Amino acid sequence: xxxxxxxxxxxxxxxxRVLRTGANPLTxxxxxxxxxxxxxxxxxxxxxxxxxxxxxxxxxxxxxxGSLQGxxxxxxxxxxxxxxxxxxxxxxxxxxSLDMRVRVLAAMTVAREFEAAYVWGAxxxxxxxxxxxxxxIAAIKENRSDGVPAPDLAVIEFTRALLRDHRVxxxxxxxxxxxxxDDGFIQLTGAIGYYSMLAMTVNACEMxxxxxxxxx
Numbered sequence: 001x002x003x004x005x006x007x008x009x010x011x012x013x014x015x016x017r018v019l020r021t022g023a024n025p026l027t028x029x030x031x032x033x034x035x036x037x038x039x040x041x042x043x044x045x046x047x048x049x050x051x052x053x054x055x056x057x058x059x060x061x062x063x064x065x066g067s068l069q070g071x072x073x074x075x076x077x078x079x080x081x082x083x084x085x086x087x088x089x090x091x092x093x094x095x096x097s098l099d100m101r102v103r104v105l106a107a108m109t110v111a112r113e114f115e116a117a118y119v120w121g122a123x124x125x126x127x128x129x130x131x132x133x134x135x136x137i138a139a140i141k142e143n144r145s146d147g148v149p150a151p152d153l154a155v156i157e158f159t160r161a162l163l164r165d166h167r168v169x170x171x172x173x174x175x176x177x178x179x180x181x182d183d184g185f186i187q188l189t190g191a192i193g194y195y196s197m198l199a200m201t202v203n204a205c206e207m208x209x210x211x212x213x214x215x216x
Contacts, residue, residue, distance in 0.1 A: 040205045043073040054079040061086045064094075070122060071198045074205050085197070092194045098180070098187040101130045102155050106188060107195045108140050109159040112216070116199035121213025141216065154179070159192050 044050065045068045047058035057079045061072050064086065068076065075082035093103070104127045111120035124137055135147050145153055158176055161168045168176075177185045201207075209215050 039074070039207045041074055041077055043207075044068060044076040045073055050076065050079060057083040057086070064090050070118065070210075071201050071207070074201055074207065088194060092187075092191050096187050098184055098191065101132065101152075102180070102184075102188060103191055104130055104132065105136075105140075105152055105155040106159045106191050108137065109156050110163065110192055110195040110199055112140050112143065113160065113163045114196065114199035114203060115216060116202050117209045117216050118202040118207045118213075119195065119199050120216050121209035124214040151179075155188070158188070162189070162192055163196070 042049075044058075047055045047062075047068070050058055054076075058068060058076065060083065061068060061076075065072070072082060072086065075085050104123055107123040108120065108127055110116070111123055120141075127137055132152070133149075136149070136152055139145065139148050140156060145157065148156065154172070154175065158168055158172055161172060173185075176188065180188060
């Protein structure tokens with residue numbers, strides 16, 4: 001049986017998960033201090049770990065991201081998928097017209113909803129670079145909505161609804177379309193999907209947060 005970690009032991013995050021998902025509370029336990037899961041697959045951090053015909057994929061990822069790390073050190077076990085994800089990720093993360101603050105709010109919310117520790121640690125650092133308040137980061141982490149500026153909360157609640165209910169209300173969809181335009185609306189939903197795939201990958205492979213990163 002898989003054992004789930006509740007944020008901060010039996011805090012609000014843990015109970016929210018039980019109420020939201022119907023998880024058996026007897027399978028929940030607090031994360032032990034200093035506990036670190038080992039990745040289930042070896043991390044590919046050098047192109048030399050790949051067959052020569054796959055070196056160009058690794059080289060393209062290094063060119064766009066500086067190194068082989070994070071989920072891409074796992075995706076590279078399937079080089080074709082890694083290359084296609086890198087192309088999509090470059091657009092979602094670095095290109096496109098979607099406001100960077102909107103992207104990082106959506107990414108943090110995805111990480112929280114999936115309890116994806118690695119993605120959370122990476123995105124909180126990016127959020128601080130975008131001047132996202134600590135109170136907003138804490139609200140996402142603790143599954144709260146209070147104290148968050150309305151424009152930020154709209155993105156957070158849109159993401160939560162899509163992941164929890166698999167739908168967004170007509171009012172929320174209309175408001176987001178009016179705010180972002182049709183193109184931005186699709187870019188936001190695409191970003192939510194992209195970060196969901198990152199989150200599922202690091203969770204399936206039990207990838208630990210980067211050293212020194214925030215933890216859930």
